[in-house]
Amino acid sequence: MRAAGVRESAGQVELLDLPDPHSPGPDEVLIEVEAAGVGNWDDIVRTGVWNVGPTPPMALGVEVAGTVIAIGSQVTGLRQGDEVLGHPLPLRDQGCWAERVVVDAGLVVRKPLGVSWEVAAAFPVPALTAKQVLAESLKLAEGETLLVHGAGGTTGGLIVQLAALRGARVIATAGPSSVARVAKAGAAEVVDYHDSGWPDRVRELTGGAGVDAAVNAVRGGSADTILAVQEGGRMATITGDPPAADRGISVADVYVRPDATQLAELCALLGDGRLTLSVGSALPLAEAATALERAIAGANGGPVVLQVKPGRLSEFVKSGLER
Numbered sequence: 001m002r003a004a005g006v007r008e009s010a011g012q013v014e015l016l017d018l019p020d021p022h023s024p025g026p027d028e029v030l031i032e033v034e035a036a037g038v039g040n041w042d043d044i045v046r047t048g049v050w051n052v053g054p055t056p057p058m059a060l061g062v063e064v065a066g067t068v069i070a071i072g073s074q075v076t077g078l079r080q081g082d083e084v085l086g087h088p089l090p091l092r093d094q095g096c097w098a099e100r101v102v103v104d105a106g107l108v109v110r111k112p113l114g115v116s117w118e119v120a121a122a123f124p125v126p127a128l129t130a131k132q133v134l135a136e137s138l139k140l141a142e143g144e145t146l147l148v149h150g151a152g153g154t155t156g157g158l159i160v161q162l163a164a165l166r167g168a169r170v171i172a173t174a175g176p177s178s179v180a181r182v183a184k185a186g187a188a189e190v191v192d193y194h195d196s197g198w199p200d201r202v203r204e205l206t207g208g209a210g211v212d213a214a215v216n217a218v219r220g221g222s223a224d225t226i227l228a229v230q231e232g233g234r235m236a237t238i239t240g241d242p243p244a245a246d247r248g249i250s251v252a253d254v255y256v257r258p259d260a261t262q263l264a265e266l267c268a269l270l271g272d273g274r275l276t277l278s279v280g281s282a283l284p285l286a287e288a289a290t291a292l293e294r295a296i297a298g299a300n301g302g303p304v305v306l307q308v309k310p311g312r313l314s315e316f317v318k319s320g321l322e323r
Protein backbone atom coordinates (compact mmCIF):
# COMPACT_ATOMS: atom_id res chain seq x y z
CA MET A 1 0.00 0.00 0.00
CA ARG A 2 1.00 3.63 -0.45
CA ALA A 3 2.13 5.37 2.70
CA ALA A 4 4.26 8.35 3.71
CA GLY A 5 6.90 8.18 6.39
CA VAL A 6 10.53 7.42 7.03
CA ARG A 7 12.83 4.54 6.05
CA GLU A 8 15.02 5.14 9.09
CA SER A 9 14.79 7.12 12.31
CA ALA A 10 15.20 10.86 11.61
CA GLY A 11 15.12 10.15 7.84
CA GLN A 12 13.44 12.38 5.25
CA VAL A 13 9.69 12.01 4.86
CA GLU A 14 8.94 10.23 1.58
CA LEU A 15 6.38 8.04 -0.16
CA LEU A 16 6.78 4.40 0.88
CA ASP A 17 5.45 1.15 -0.50
CA LEU A 18 4.59 -0.78 2.67
CA PRO A 19 2.97 -4.20 3.13
CA ASP A 20 -0.77 -4.11 3.82
CA PRO A 21 -1.58 -4.09 7.54
CA HIS A 22 -2.30 -7.42 9.21
CA SER A 23 -5.94 -8.57 9.34
CA PRO A 24 -7.62 -7.04 12.36
CA GLY A 25 -7.06 -8.96 15.61
CA PRO A 26 -10.03 -9.62 17.93
CA ASP A 27 -10.08 -6.04 19.33
CA GLU A 28 -9.01 -4.22 16.15
CA VAL A 29 -10.56 -2.60 13.08
CA LEU A 30 -9.06 -2.01 9.66
CA ILE A 31 -9.68 1.50 8.34
CA GLU A 32 -9.54 2.71 4.75
CA VAL A 33 -8.01 6.13 5.35
CA GLU A 34 -9.64 9.18 3.78
CA ALA A 35 -7.57 11.88 5.48
CA ALA A 36 -4.89 12.05 8.17
CA GLY A 37 -3.81 14.89 10.44
CA VAL A 38 -0.35 16.47 10.33
CA GLY A 39 1.08 18.25 13.35
CA ASN A 40 4.49 19.40 14.48
CA TRP A 41 4.31 16.44 16.90
CA ASP A 42 4.79 14.14 13.85
CA ASP A 43 8.32 15.49 13.64
CA ILE A 44 8.95 14.28 17.18
CA VAL A 45 7.90 10.81 15.97
CA ARG A 46 10.04 11.16 12.83
CA THR A 47 13.16 11.84 14.91
CA GLY A 48 12.46 8.87 17.17
CA VAL A 49 11.93 10.97 20.30
CA TRP A 50 8.23 10.04 20.62
CA ASN A 51 7.73 6.26 20.41
CA VAL A 52 4.21 5.61 19.06
CA GLY A 53 4.67 1.87 18.39
CA PRO A 54 6.19 0.94 15.03
CA THR A 55 9.85 1.22 14.05
CA PRO A 56 11.16 2.37 10.64
CA PRO A 57 10.53 1.84 7.83
CA MET A 58 7.19 3.24 9.01
CA ALA A 59 4.28 5.42 8.05
CA LEU A 60 3.97 8.49 10.27
CA GLY A 61 0.68 10.00 11.44
CA VAL A 62 -1.21 9.76 14.74
CA GLU A 63 -4.63 11.09 13.66
CA VAL A 64 -6.94 9.24 11.27
CA ALA A 65 -10.32 9.68 9.60
CA GLY A 66 -11.72 6.96 7.37
CA THR A 67 -14.11 4.06 6.86
CA VAL A 68 -14.09 0.75 8.73
CA ILE A 69 -13.55 -2.01 6.13
CA ALA A 70 -12.86 -5.04 8.37
CA ILE A 71 -13.57 -5.80 11.97
CA GLY A 72 -12.14 -8.05 14.71
CA SER A 73 -14.17 -10.90 16.19
CA GLN A 74 -14.69 -9.26 19.59
CA VAL A 75 -15.41 -5.70 18.49
CA THR A 76 -18.79 -4.35 19.52
CA GLY A 77 -20.29 -0.97 18.68
CA LEU A 78 -18.63 -0.59 15.28
CA ARG A 79 -19.59 -2.07 11.93
CA GLN A 80 -18.11 -2.30 8.47
CA GLY A 81 -18.89 0.93 6.64
CA ASP A 82 -18.82 3.14 9.75
CA GLU A 83 -17.08 6.47 9.27
CA VAL A 84 -14.67 7.02 12.15
CA LEU A 85 -11.86 9.19 13.46
CA GLY A 86 -9.30 8.78 16.19
CA HIS A 87 -5.91 9.22 17.81
CA PRO A 88 -5.18 5.48 17.95
CA LEU A 89 -2.02 5.19 20.04
CA PRO A 90 -0.08 3.05 20.53
CA LEU A 91 -0.24 2.19 16.83
CA ARG A 92 -0.82 -1.51 16.26
CA ASP A 93 0.92 -1.76 12.87
CA GLN A 94 1.71 1.45 10.95
CA GLY A 95 1.00 5.16 11.19
CA CYS A 96 -2.04 6.91 9.74
CA TRP A 97 -0.34 8.45 6.68
CA ALA A 98 -1.24 5.32 4.74
CA GLU A 99 -4.04 3.95 2.56
CA ARG A 100 -5.08 1.52 5.29
CA VAL A 101 -4.38 1.31 8.99
CA VAL A 102 -5.26 -1.27 11.62
CA VAL A 103 -6.04 0.18 15.04
CA ASP A 104 -7.39 -0.63 18.49
CA ALA A 105 -11.16 -0.45 17.94
CA GLY A 106 -11.58 1.09 21.39
CA LEU A 107 -9.74 4.22 20.31
CA VAL A 108 -11.86 5.34 17.35
CA VAL A 109 -15.29 6.96 17.41
CA ARG A 110 -17.92 7.73 14.80
CA LYS A 111 -17.38 10.83 12.69
CA PRO A 112 -20.23 13.30 13.22
CA LEU A 113 -22.58 13.71 10.27
CA GLY A 114 -21.79 16.73 8.14
CA VAL A 115 -18.18 17.02 9.29
CA SER A 116 -15.68 16.77 6.41
CA TRP A 117 -12.99 14.09 6.37
CA GLU A 118 -10.36 16.81 6.53
CA VAL A 119 -11.75 18.45 9.68
CA ALA A 120 -12.26 14.99 11.23
CA ALA A 121 -8.60 14.14 10.58
CA ALA A 122 -7.29 17.37 12.11
CA PHE A 123 -9.51 17.26 15.20
CA PRO A 124 -8.42 14.43 17.56
CA VAL A 125 -5.06 15.62 18.96
CA PRO A 126 -5.86 19.33 19.46
CA ALA A 127 -9.36 18.62 20.77
CA LEU A 128 -8.23 15.95 23.24
CA THR A 129 -5.39 18.19 24.39
CA ALA A 130 -7.80 21.06 24.99
CA LYS A 131 -10.19 18.85 26.94
CA GLN A 132 -7.47 17.26 29.09
CA VAL A 133 -5.77 20.54 29.89
CA LEU A 134 -8.98 22.24 31.03
CA ALA A 135 -10.90 19.40 32.66
CA GLU A 136 -8.06 17.37 34.18
CA SER A 137 -4.99 19.57 34.65
CA LEU A 138 -6.59 22.91 35.50
CA LYS A 139 -10.06 21.71 36.59
CA LEU A 140 -11.34 25.00 35.23
CA ALA A 141 -14.59 26.11 36.89
CA GLU A 142 -17.42 28.29 35.62
CA GLY A 143 -16.78 31.98 36.29
CA GLU A 144 -12.99 31.66 36.55
CA THR A 145 -10.70 33.78 34.40
CA LEU A 146 -8.43 31.82 32.07
CA LEU A 147 -5.50 33.08 29.99
CA VAL A 148 -4.78 31.19 26.75
CA HIS A 149 -1.36 32.15 25.38
CA GLY A 150 -1.18 31.20 21.69
CA ALA A 151 -4.90 31.27 21.00
CA GLY A 152 -4.28 31.92 17.29
CA GLY A 153 -3.11 28.31 16.86
CA THR A 154 -5.26 25.23 16.25
CA THR A 155 -4.96 23.83 19.77
CA GLY A 156 -5.05 27.27 21.40
CA GLY A 157 -8.24 28.08 19.48
CA LEU A 158 -9.97 24.90 20.67
CA ILE A 159 -8.88 25.63 24.26
CA VAL A 160 -10.58 29.04 23.98
CA GLN A 161 -13.78 27.49 22.62
CA LEU A 162 -13.96 24.77 25.27
CA ALA A 163 -13.15 27.16 28.12
CA ALA A 164 -15.89 29.54 26.98
CA LEU A 165 -18.31 26.59 26.85
CA ARG A 166 -17.36 25.80 30.47
CA GLY A 167 -18.42 29.33 31.43
CA ALA A 168 -14.95 30.80 31.98
CA ARG A 169 -13.97 34.36 31.12
CA VAL A 170 -11.20 33.91 28.57
CA ILE A 171 -8.36 36.34 27.98
CA ALA A 172 -6.28 35.31 24.97
CA THR A 173 -3.08 36.31 23.22
CA ALA A 174 -3.04 36.39 19.42
CA GLY A 175 -1.48 38.26 16.52
CA PRO A 176 -3.44 40.90 14.59
CA SER A 177 -4.58 38.51 11.84
CA SER A 178 -6.12 36.12 14.38
CA VAL A 179 -7.85 38.58 16.71
CA ALA A 180 -11.29 38.39 15.09
CA ARG A 181 -11.22 34.58 14.92
CA VAL A 182 -10.11 34.25 18.56
CA ALA A 183 -12.81 36.67 19.74
CA LYS A 184 -15.39 34.68 17.76
CA ALA A 185 -14.10 31.52 19.45
CA GLY A 186 -15.17 33.01 22.77
CA ALA A 187 -12.34 35.18 24.12
CA ALA A 188 -13.66 38.17 26.04
CA GLU A 189 -10.38 40.04 25.53
CA VAL A 190 -7.55 39.50 23.06
CA VAL A 191 -4.07 40.92 23.73
CA ASP A 192 -1.41 41.16 21.00
CA TYR A 193 1.59 39.02 22.00
CA HIS A 194 3.91 41.19 19.88
CA ASP A 195 3.77 43.74 22.72
CA SER A 196 6.52 42.49 25.05
CA GLY A 197 4.58 43.79 28.05
CA TRP A 198 1.56 41.61 27.28
CA PRO A 199 1.55 39.77 30.65
CA ASP A 200 1.09 43.20 32.33
CA ARG A 201 -1.81 43.98 29.96
CA VAL A 202 -3.43 40.68 31.00
CA ARG A 203 -2.98 41.46 34.72
CA GLU A 204 -4.52 44.91 34.18
CA LEU A 205 -7.56 43.24 32.60
CA THR A 206 -8.04 41.27 35.83
CA GLY A 207 -7.77 44.37 38.04
CA GLY A 208 -4.09 43.73 38.80
CA ALA A 209 -4.05 40.35 40.57
CA GLY A 210 -3.68 38.09 37.53
CA VAL A 211 -5.76 35.26 36.08
CA ASP A 212 -7.04 32.26 38.07
CA ALA A 213 -5.50 29.85 35.57
CA ALA A 214 -3.50 29.89 32.35
CA VAL A 215 -2.56 27.62 29.47
CA ASN A 216 0.62 28.12 27.50
CA ALA A 217 0.36 26.90 23.88
CA VAL A 218 3.47 28.65 22.54
CA ARG A 219 6.87 26.97 22.34
CA GLY A 220 9.03 28.70 24.96
CA GLY A 221 6.07 30.77 26.15
CA SER A 222 5.68 29.46 29.70
CA ALA A 223 8.02 31.92 31.40
CA ASP A 224 5.89 34.84 30.14
CA THR A 225 2.58 33.08 30.77
CA ILE A 226 3.23 32.51 34.48
CA LEU A 227 3.76 36.27 34.97
CA ALA A 228 0.06 36.81 34.29
CA VAL A 229 -1.14 34.20 36.83
CA GLN A 230 -2.29 35.25 40.30
CA GLU A 231 -0.50 34.09 43.45
CA GLY A 232 -1.56 30.51 44.25
CA GLY A 233 -3.15 30.12 40.80
CA ARG A 234 -2.83 27.25 38.29
CA MET A 235 -0.98 26.96 35.05
CA ALA A 236 -0.53 24.27 32.38
CA THR A 237 1.83 24.17 29.44
CA ILE A 238 1.45 21.94 26.38
CA THR A 239 4.87 22.74 24.92
CA GLY A 240 7.08 20.83 27.34
CA ASP A 241 8.58 23.92 28.96
CA PRO A 242 7.28 24.11 32.54
CA PRO A 243 8.62 27.21 34.28
CA ALA A 244 10.31 27.22 37.68
CA ALA A 245 7.98 27.27 40.69
CA ASP A 246 6.80 30.80 41.48
CA ARG A 247 4.42 32.44 44.00
CA GLY A 248 2.69 29.18 44.93
CA ILE A 249 1.41 28.63 41.39
CA SER A 250 0.88 24.98 40.47
CA VAL A 251 2.30 24.01 37.08
CA ALA A 252 1.24 21.04 34.94
CA ASP A 253 3.28 19.76 31.99
CA VAL A 254 0.59 18.22 29.78
CA TYR A 255 0.90 15.59 27.04
CA VAL A 256 -2.16 14.40 25.14
CA ARG A 257 -3.36 10.81 25.56
CA PRO A 258 -5.94 8.83 23.59
CA ASP A 259 -9.38 8.72 25.22
CA ALA A 260 -12.34 7.56 23.14
CA THR A 261 -14.95 8.64 25.71
CA GLN A 262 -13.63 12.19 25.69
CA LEU A 263 -13.26 12.14 21.90
CA ALA A 264 -16.90 11.07 21.48
CA GLU A 265 -18.03 13.97 23.71
CA LEU A 266 -15.89 16.38 21.71
CA CYS A 267 -17.28 14.99 18.44
CA ALA A 268 -20.81 15.64 19.69
CA LEU A 269 -19.86 19.31 20.20
CA LEU A 270 -18.25 19.42 16.75
CA GLY A 271 -21.27 17.79 15.19
CA ASP A 272 -23.75 20.30 16.56
CA GLY A 273 -21.54 23.31 15.84
CA ARG A 274 -20.62 24.23 19.41
CA LEU A 275 -17.00 23.53 18.47
CA THR A 276 -15.66 24.57 15.08
CA LEU A 277 -12.41 23.95 13.24
CA SER A 278 -11.30 25.20 9.84
CA VAL A 279 -8.56 23.35 7.98
CA GLY A 280 -5.73 25.54 6.67
CA SER A 281 -4.38 23.32 3.91
CA ALA A 282 -4.92 19.86 2.50
CA LEU A 283 -2.25 18.07 0.49
CA PRO A 284 -2.02 14.67 -1.22
CA LEU A 285 -0.06 11.85 0.41
CA ALA A 286 2.81 12.41 -2.05
CA GLU A 287 3.34 15.87 -0.53
CA ALA A 288 3.65 14.66 3.06
CA ALA A 289 7.12 16.21 3.46
CA THR A 290 5.76 19.65 2.52
CA ALA A 291 2.75 19.13 4.79
CA LEU A 292 5.01 18.37 7.74
CA GLU A 293 7.22 21.40 7.02
CA ARG A 294 4.10 23.55 6.96
CA ALA A 295 2.89 22.18 10.30
CA ILE A 296 6.31 22.73 11.88
CA ALA A 297 6.40 26.31 10.62
CA GLY A 298 3.12 26.95 12.47
CA ALA A 299 -0.23 26.14 10.99
CA ASN A 300 -1.12 29.76 10.40
CA GLY A 301 -4.72 29.80 9.21
CA GLY A 302 -5.58 26.30 10.39
CA PRO A 303 -4.23 22.78 10.63
CA VAL A 304 -2.63 20.80 7.82
CA VAL A 305 -4.07 17.49 6.63
CA LEU A 306 -3.16 14.81 4.11
CA GLN A 307 -5.82 13.61 1.69
CA VAL A 308 -4.98 9.97 1.43
CA LYS A 309 -7.69 8.55 -0.80
CA PRO A 310 -7.07 9.43 -4.46
CA GLY A 311 -9.75 11.72 -5.85
CA ARG A 312 -10.41 13.48 -2.57
CA LEU A 313 -8.86 16.77 -3.68
CA SER A 314 -11.63 17.65 -6.15
CA GLU A 315 -14.40 16.75 -3.66
CA PHE A 316 -12.65 18.82 -1.02
CA VAL A 317 -12.36 21.91 -3.22
CA LYS A 318 -16.09 21.62 -3.95
CA SER A 319 -17.17 21.18 -0.34
CA GLY A 320 -14.82 23.73 1.26
CA LEU A 321 -12.63 23.52 4.32
CA GLU A 322 -15.10 24.08 7.16
CA ARG A 323 -16.82 21.44 9.24
Ligand SMILES: NC(=O)c1ccc[n+]([C@@H]2O[C@H](COP(=O)([O-])OP(=O)(O)OC[C@H]3O[C@@H](n4cnc5c(N)ncnc54)[C@H](OP(=O)(O)O)[C@@H]3O)[C@@H](O)[C@H]2O)c1
Pocket residue numbers: 040041125126129149150151152153154155156157173174175176177178193217218219221237238239240254255256295297298299300301302303
Ligand atom coordinates in the same frame (compact mmCIF):
# COMPACT_ATOMS: atom_id res chain seq x y z
N1 LIG B 1 1.55 18.51 24.73
C1 LIG B 1 0.69 18.05 23.82
O1 LIG B 1 0.15 16.97 23.95
C2 LIG B 1 0.37 18.94 22.66
C3 LIG B 1 -0.81 18.74 21.92
C4 LIG B 1 -1.12 19.62 20.89
C5 LIG B 1 -0.23 20.65 20.57
N2 LIG B 1 0.92 20.76 21.28
C6 LIG B 1 1.88 21.85 20.99
O2 LIG B 1 1.27 23.10 21.27
C7 LIG B 1 1.78 24.09 20.39
C8 LIG B 1 0.61 24.83 19.76
O3 LIG B 1 -0.12 23.91 18.98
P1 LIG B 1 -1.13 24.43 17.88
O4 LIG B 1 -1.79 23.25 17.31
O5 LIG B 1 -1.99 25.50 18.45
O6 LIG B 1 -0.06 25.06 16.85
P2 LIG B 1 -0.28 25.95 15.57
O7 LIG B 1 -1.67 25.87 15.10
O8 LIG B 1 0.79 25.59 14.62
O9 LIG B 1 0.02 27.43 16.15
C9 LIG B 1 0.42 28.41 15.25
C10 LIG B 1 0.00 29.76 15.80
O10 LIG B 1 0.71 30.07 16.99
C11 LIG B 1 0.65 31.47 17.17
N3 LIG B 1 1.92 31.96 17.68
C12 LIG B 1 3.14 31.80 17.12
N4 LIG B 1 4.08 32.41 17.89
C13 LIG B 1 3.43 32.95 18.94
C14 LIG B 1 3.83 33.70 20.08
N5 LIG B 1 5.13 34.04 20.28
N6 LIG B 1 2.90 34.08 20.96
C15 LIG B 1 1.59 33.75 20.79
N7 LIG B 1 1.14 33.05 19.72
C16 LIG B 1 2.05 32.65 18.82
C17 LIG B 1 0.38 32.09 15.80
O11 LIG B 1 -0.90 32.70 15.93
P3 LIG B 1 -1.26 34.19 15.44
O12 LIG B 1 -2.02 33.99 14.17
O13 LIG B 1 -2.10 34.70 16.55
O14 LIG B 1 0.03 34.96 15.26
C18 LIG B 1 0.29 30.88 14.87
O15 LIG B 1 -0.73 31.00 13.91
C19 LIG B 1 2.68 23.36 19.39
O16 LIG B 1 4.02 23.53 19.78
C20 LIG B 1 2.26 21.90 19.53
O17 LIG B 1 3.31 20.99 19.27
C21 LIG B 1 1.25 19.94 22.30
